[in-house]
Amino acid sequence: xxxxxxxxxxxxxxxxxxxxxxxxxxxxxxxxxxxxxxxxxxxxxxxxxxxxxxxxxxxxxxxxxxxxxxxxxxxxxxxxxxxxxxxxxxxxxxxxxxxxxxxxxxxxxxxxxxxxxxxxxxxxxxxxxxxxxxxxxxxxxxxxxxxxxxxxxxxxxxxxxxxxxxxxxxxxxxxxxxxxxxxxxxxxxxxxxxxxxxxxxxxxxxxxxxxxxxxxxxxxxxxxxxxxxxxxxxxxxxxxxxxxxxxxxxxxxxxxxxxxxxxxxxxxxxxxxxxxxxxxxxxxxxxxxxxxxxxxxxxxxxxxxxxxxxxxxxx
Amino acid sequence: xxxxxxxxxxxxxxxxxxxxxxxxxxxxxxxxxxxxxxxxxxxxxxxxxxxxxxxxxxxxxxxxxxxxxxxxxxxxxxxxxxxxxxxxxxxxxxxxxxxxxxxxxxxxxxxxxxxxxxxxxxxxxxxxxxxxxxxxxxxxxxxxxxxxxxxxxxxxxxxxxxxxxxxxxxxxxxxxxxxxxxxxxxxxxxxxxxxxxxxxxxxxxxxxxxxxxxxxxxxxxxxxxxxxxxxxxxxxxxxxxxxxxxxxxxxxxxxxxxxxxxxxxxxxxxxxxxxxxxxxxxx
Numbered sequence: 062x063x064x065x066x067x068x069x070x071x072x073x074x075x076x077x078x079x080x081x082x083x084x085x086x087x088x089x090x091x092x093x094x095x096x097x098x099x100x101x102x103x104x105x106x107x108x109x110x111x112x113x114x115x116x117x118x119x120x121x122x123x124x125x126x127x128x129x130x131x132x133x134x135x136x137x138x139x140x141x142x143x144x145x146x147x148x149x150x151x152x153x154x155x156x157x158x159x160x161x162x163x164x165x166x167x168x169x170x171x172x173x174x175x176x177x178x179x180x181x182x183x184x185x186x187x188x189x190x191x192x193x194x195x196x197x198x199x200x201x202x203x204x205x206x207x208x209x210x211x212x213x214x215x216x217x218x219x220x221x222x223x224x225x226x227x228x229x230x231x232x233x234x235x236x237x238x239x240x241x242x243x244x245x246x247x248x249x250x251x252x253x254x255x256x257x258x259x260x261x262x263x264x265x266x267x268x269x270x271x272x273x274x275x276x277x278x279x280x281x282x283x284x285x286x287x288x289x290x291x292x293x294x295x296x297x298x299x300x301x302x303x304x305x306x307x308x309x310x311x312x313x314x315x316x317x318x319x320x321x322x323x324x325x326x327x328x329x330x331x332x333x334x335x336x337x338x339x340x341x342x343x344x345x346x347x348x349x350x351x352x353x354x355x356x357x358x359x360x361x362x363x364x365x366x367x368x369x370x371x372x373x374x375x376x
Numbered sequence: 377x378x379x380x381x382x383x384x385x386x387x388x389x390x391x392x393x394x395x396x397x398x399x400x401x402x403x404x405x406x407x408x409x410x411x412x413x414x415x416x417x418x419x420x421x422x423x424x425x426x427x428x429x430x431x432x433x434x435x436x437x438x439x440x441x442x443x444x445x446x447x448x449x450x451x452x453x454x455x456x457x458x459x460x461x462x463x464x465x466x467x468x469x470x471x472x473x474x475x476x477x478x479x480x481x482x483x484x485x486x487x488x489x490x491x492x493x494x495x496x497x498x499x500x501x502x503x504x505x506x507x508x509x510x511x512x513x514x515x516x517x518x519x520x521x522x523x524x525x526x527x528x529x530x531x532x533x534x535x536x537x538x539x540x541x542x543x544x545x546x547x548x549x550x551x552x553x554x555x556x557x558x559x560x561x562x563x564x565x566x567x568x569x570x571x572x573x574x575x576x577x578x579x580x581x582x583x584x585x586x587x588x589x590x591x592x593x594x595x596x597x598x599x600x601x602x603x604x605x606x607x608x609x610x611x612x613x614x615x616x617x618x619x620x621x622x623x624x625x626x627x628x629x630x631x632x633x634x635x636x637x638x639x640x641x642x643x644x645x646x647x648x649x650x651x652x653x654x655x656x657x658x659x
Contacts, residue, residue, distance in 0.1 A: 078502030087518065196395075203642035205594050207601045208617065208635030211624060215632075219625045299504075306509030310598055314621070324510065325602055328517040336517040344505040351505075 065356065072352045077132075079344040083337060084131050088124065135341070141334040145327070150338040153323060158342075161312070161319035165304045167235060168242035172300065173293075175201075175247035180254045180289060181281065198255070201248030207310040210241035214314065227316045238315050242307050246300045250293045258289030291362050298351035305343045396651035399644035406641065409456035419447035421454035421611045430627045440629035442619065448629065451611035452637050458612050459641075462527055463593035469531035470592075471585050474538025475578075481539065482546030482577070483569075500539045508533030512599060521604040529599070530592045537588075538581055545577025552576075583653045590645030597638045613638055 115121045119130065134141070140150035183194040217223045217237060224237050261267065262285055270280050309321035316322075320339055327335035409416050419437075425445030433440045439448035481496035512529030519525040549555060550573060558568050593613075599605050600614020601621075613634045620630030 074498065075501050075505055078498045079505050082499065082502050082506075083514075086514070199643060199646055200639075203590070203594075203639055203646055205597060205635060205638050205642070207598055208631070208638065211617070211621065211631045211635065215624055215628050302505070302507035306507040309509060309513065310602060313602065324513055328513045328602075328604065331517055331520070333517055336514050340506060340510045340514045343507050343510050347505045347507065 064359070068352055068355055072348045075348050076345060079348075080132060080135055080341065081128075083341060084128055087333075087337070140338040140341070143327075143335050144332045145330045145335075146332075150334045153335055154320070154338050154342060157318065157320045157323040160317060161305070161308050161321060164235060164238055164242070164308060164311075164317070164319065165301065167239045168246070168304055168307075169297070169301060171239050171243035172246035172250055175243060176250035176254055176293065177286075177290075179247070179251040180258055181286070183255065194251075195255070198248045198251040201244050202252060203248070204245055206241050206245050206307045207314065209244060210237070210311055210314045213237045213241055234315075234317070238311050238317060241311050241314075242304055245307075246303065250296060250300065253296055254289045254293040257292040258285055261285045261288035264288070287361060291358060294354050294358050294361065297354045298347055301350045302343065302347045305346060393651075395647050399647040399651070402640050402644040403648065406456045406460060406637075409453045410460045411457075413454045413457060417447075417450035417453040419450040421446065421451040422609055423447075430623070432627075433629050433633075439633040440627065442616075442627070442630050443623060448616070448633055451616060452613065452634055455611040455613045455616065455634075458523070458606065458610065459593050459596065459614075459638075460589075462523065462530070462596045463589045463641075466527050466530035466592040466596070467534065467585055467588045469527070470534035470588065471538050471581070473531065474535045475542055475581075477535065478539040478542030478577075479546060482543035483550070483573075485550065497543075500536050500543065503532075503536035504540070506533070509595065509598060512595065513602075513604075516599070516604050521599075523606060526596050526599050526605060530595050533595070534588055534592065538584065541581050541584060542577055545580060546573055549573045549576045580653075583649050586649035586652060587645055590642040593641045593645075594638055 112121075119127060122130075138151055140154070142148065143150055143153055146153060179194050179198060183191045214237065218225060224233050227234070267280060267284055270284055275283075305320070307321075308319060309324050311317070312319045312321035313325050320342070324336060324339045326332075327339070413421075423446060425441075428441055428445035429443055431437050431441040431445070437447050437449065439452065442448055442451070477496055477500060481493055481500060484490070484493035484496070508530075511533050512526070515529040515532070516525045519528075552572075555568055555572055558572060563571075596605065597612075597614035597617065600612050601617045603615075603618050605614050605618075606612040616634040617631055617638075620627070620634070623630055
């Protein structure tokens with residue numbers, strides 16, 4: 062219980078840091094937010110219009126006041142008003158979250174399933190089979206999701222016409238986006254899980270389980286897998302973050318409503334409050350996911366009291 | 377898996393070394409393309425030829441032609457310069473800022489420097505919480521699209537990974553027996569850092585940086601694909617994919633081949649990074 066409280070506090074600290082970093086970044090990035098609000102540098106807004114915009118968005122106040130106000134509004138869930146849609150950002154996000162949440166969840170589940178299948182097939186198989194799955198993992202992890210999505214559309218929506226190219230709703234519509242997102246993540250998960258499994262297979266407790274007369278399959282499922290998935294679980298929060306980034310591209314390709322598409326159109330329209338809102342929301346999702354995986358890992362592997370610094374969670 | 381007999385090593389190409397060799401050839405070829413594209417490319421990457429548009433792959437046009445009749449192979453060759461430049465310089469910037477951040481976090485010891493360490497630790501953690509591509513999009517929405525935006529965005533999103541690794545390496549090295557021994561011998565801190573701490577903590581990061589170049593190329597291509605990279609006529613790989621999207625069914629080669637090249641870069645850097653890692657343990 063105390064560990065959970067400490068982790069929760071840590072999560073709050075990270076969120077505070079994230080908000081602060083975002084605020085600092087916004088200050089240092091060249092370009093005038095007031096100008097952006099009026100349509101970017103090309104808009105040739107008059108000085109009066111700029112002044113009015115600065116006053117409207119509170120950009121004319123001292124920086125410390127702006128920062129405290131920024132934090133206080135975040136705590137209350139107030140992310141400001143969209144420059145282009147003129148409605149609260151929270152409302153824009155609220156509409157976009159459910160479809161993206163569903164897509165990210167199915168993709169995460171699919172990625173774990175694919176990774177586990179790949180790892181289980183390889184563990185204990187012949188050297189050739191191992192080498193082959195290793196190559197597949199490498200390939201899967203290196204495939205750019207946006208290109209994979211285009212190719213899937215070409216084959217499964219174009220030539221074969223099994224699934225729709227436009228994903229508006231229903232089960233059929235979510236299959237191709239899920240696969241496009243899941244395959245690269247599955248490649249990463251399989252790679253890290255495999256090293257965990259290789260370590261576990263050489264561990265003494267496997268030998269003793271074998272000596273007790275447990276079946277090979279039972280050993281694989283009960284002991285090896287349990288130890289093998291820990292490095293993968295460690296990466297799950299990272300995977301979720303990467304999924305949210307991936308949805309930006311995937312939702313555009315499949316014309317699927319959601320956070321990603323909202324984000325891309327907001328970037329094109331220089332709608333900074335919306336972009337900032339999506340980024341902060343993604344960071345929150347990452348922090349929450351990291352918090353949950355920490356607890357799950359403590360359950361799966363009771364030895365991990367303090368979370369071990371993992372080697373390569375790539376940003 | 378790894379062939380460790382000295383004889384096999386002398387014989388040169390062992391089966392285990394084949395992937396790394398292919399990967400090295402791919403990267404070398406792309407570097408040649410980036411340096412002297414006019415020698416490699418058979419056509420002008422910007423040469424518009426309306427009557428020759430949408431030609432499928434053939435002996436003349438290996439990768440086909442695009443909607444303006446431009447040779448896609450030639451455009452990919454010319455695009456190597458921008459893509460590799462972005463990939464390598466973004467990695468260098470990310471590596472340098474990651475080193476600075478990681479050194480502050482890992483090297484600040486003692487009570488006096490504790491606040492500095494805390495701030496650096498928190499910054500690294502906080503940066504990790506931003507998904508890379510989203511951070512890049514935030515930057516582009518403020519700065520506007522373009523190469524410099526992409527460069528900075530990719531660099532920032534790779535920084536925390538390097539920082540965390542360097543921090544870990546420095547902490548481990550500072551606590552090691554070798555450093556302790558040097559300290560007892562009376563070596564001063566700058567000497568210990570230069571001789572022991574930095575080389576030891578940088579080596580694994582260089583492996584990560586090899587992988588990072590491929591990742592940076594892919595990320596830059598993703599941004600180009602979203603139409604936030606270089607303006608249209610430029611033969612940048614991501615922008616080419618973006619252009620191909622409208623003609624996916626009519627001209628699949630416009631999307632397929634630039635993507636395959638991006639995949640090849642990502643895969644090759646991964647394999648090379650692992651090979652370096654293996655060689656290091658080998659030596």
